[in-house]
Amino acid sequence: MEQNKEKIRHILQYYYDKGKNASQAANKICAVYRPDTVSISTAQRFRSGAEVVEDAPRSGRPVVENCDKIAELVERDRHSRSRSIGQELDMSHQTVINHLKKLGVTKKLDVWVPHELTRKNIFDRIDACESLLNRNKIDPFLKSMVTGDEKWVTYDNVRRKTVVVERGEAAQMVAKPGLTDRKVLLCVWWDWQGIIHYELLPYGQTLNSDLYCQQLDRLKTALMQKRPSLINRGRIAFHQDNARPHTSLVTRQKLRELGWEVLVHPPYSPDLAPSDYHLFLSMANALGSLKFATRESCEN
Missing domain, CATH: 3.30.420.10 (Ribonuclease H-like superfamily/Ribonuclease H)
Incomplete structure (x- = not known):
């Protein structure tokens, strides 16, 4: 399961307060969650002050809102094209693709059947x-x-x-x-x-x-x-x-x-x-x- 970045930063701060270095903190987090949860270089940037605990506010539409709108369009029409979704929601094609991956959906060809069932x-x-x-x-x-x-x-x-x-x-x-x-x-x-x-x-x-x-x-x-x-x-x-x-x-x-x-x-x-x-x-x-x-x- 992908861990929340802000949560990982709080855990890093906890280990630094306990006197751990960047390598030790990253290894301990990866041992609990996944081997690729946080890299040593990311932990070092955090300790140097390049990153902060809370995510900075960003402009634009929230990610959750984007995903919800895309999910609604896909549910409404399973044959929706990703480019059409991007045009309707004013998003780039790659952004739509990224959100579809987060939703766990993918495109597949329809399966031909010998007869449409009544x-x-x-x-x-x-x-x-x-x-x-x-x-x-x-x-x-x-x-x-x-x-x-x-x-x-x-x-x-x-x-x-x-x-x-x-x-x-x-x-x-x-x-x-x-x-x-x-x-x-x-x-x-x-x-x-x-x-x-x-x-x-x-x-x-x-x-x-x-x-x-x-x-x-x-x-x-x-x-x-x-x-x-x-x-x-x-x-x-x-x-x-x-x-x-x-x-x-x-x-x-x-x-x-x-x-x-x-x-x-x-x-x-x-x-x-x-x-x-x-x-x-x-x-x-x-x-x-x-x-x-x-x-x-x-x-x-």
């Missing part, structure tokens, strides 16, 4: 999360959960790189990989112990309800081999997102035949799907900069 979507998310949390407290199910999803894997995985440039020089322009790159669709199912079953679809093949139901049969076979305890207990909590092949009438009938309980998943919620926020993110990081010549090398 009020109903938001409450559905809350209801789903509360339901799953409360259920897990009464009947822990996470070790019985099997989840899965699909993801396109490209043969050429380009990672953006940082580049050192001179001050004022523009960053290097690099073309973003096109949508026509060679790629393969990965279908994968996993649980807390690891991957249970995966498939790479043939080039040009898309996922539909019929294929998905066939995959569920193959997933059941893999579960019997790798997780027989789940099959024997008849206790599988199955999690999937709301993609059309996952929620079609044919698929729902298939899941009832399998006897798997399907966990609730609110629409437009990739941040609540373990495959999206955990498995695929880790996989993308691992595949960064890798290039595959064939489907076989991609699968390996």
Whole structure:
């Protein structure tokens, strides 16, 4: 915590009254607070009379008032630009930046989401999360959960790189990989112990309800081999997102035949799907900069 300058000066005066020199006083203060709370040179200037205990009155708007006004503008519009704030409050751009740092705020790009949630979507998310949390407290199910999803894997995985440039020089322009790159669709199912079953679809093949139901049969076979305890207990909590092949009438009938309980998943919620926020993110990081010549090398 940054200490008040006037408070530090009072403590320095206390140590000087006790006969301590500048080095001893500074070391004692830094030992109590932070190593950089006060420097020996500052302590020496204070003892020589270059600084006084009380801060001298300064002209201009008080710092606290500035911070409060900036905080009010930021709270009113989170997309406020620092230069616009400076113009409105008659402050320099750097002063606004300094005050924003003191307030502990920073600029970040908006996060793109696949769909702007309606009020109903938001409450559905809350209801789903509360339901799953409360259920897990009464009947822990996470070790019985099997989840899965699909993801396109490209043969050429380009990672953006940082580049050192001179001050004022523009960053290097690099073309973003096109949508026509060679790629393969990965279908994968996993649980807390690891991957249970995966498939790479043939080039040009898309996922539909019929294929998905066939995959569920193959997933059941893999579960019997790798997780027989789940099959024997008849206790599988199955999690999937709301993609059309996952929620079609044919698929729902298939899941009832399998006897798997399907966990609730609110629409437009990739941040609540373990495959999206955990498995695929880790996989993308691992595949960064890798290039595959064939489907076989991609699968390996």
